[in-house]
Amino acid sequence: MRSLLSLVHSVSKSLLLLNDLCRVLPGSAERYQGLNSDMLNRSSLTQRWLQTLFLVAISSFLLTGCGGGAPAGPPTDDDGIIESFVTELPDRATQPKLWEEAFVAGSAPADAKPYQMIQVEPQEVSVDENKATVMVTITSGATPAEGEPVEWTLEKTGSDWKFSSAPLKVISQ
DSSP, X not given: OHHHHHHHHHHHHHHHHHHHHHHHTTOOTTTSXXXXXXXXXXXXXXXXXXXXXXXXXXXXXXXXXXXXXXXXXXXXXXXXXXXXXXXXXXXXXXXXXXXXXXXXXXXXXXXXXHHHTOEEEEEEEEEETTEEEEEEEEEETTEEOSSSOEEXXXXXXXXXXXXXXXXXXXXXX
């Protein structure tokens, strides 16, 4: 809020300076002897045009720069919560406590290191009461992993979703 007030203050000061500048630039008729009224009218029109252009530019900046809405909060529906949770898994893999907490007891992969180097993108979320499956596309850096999307499963324990399985590769049966 303070930065918005500061911006408005700066804009109003700029407008006052522009107004003063427009008055001084063309000068007065005494300064420019020999100017006819047609020339003075054109410079007055130019001043007004510049002021209008400046106001339009500042207004459009303020309107587009402010966003106009409240910042988006965390998702509240199960699909959104699960998608967010899935995309956070590589970050959780860098912290052992968060890694263990992300999985149902005893189902966390022993080696979290491979998960630290991937990016995951949930493709399809399916929720059935306290169980969910997510089709996940895994990429490593800029190179997509080979194969089809992988199915990860989650279970709701209390109010939290936890992974019951999150394989990196499709297991052939």
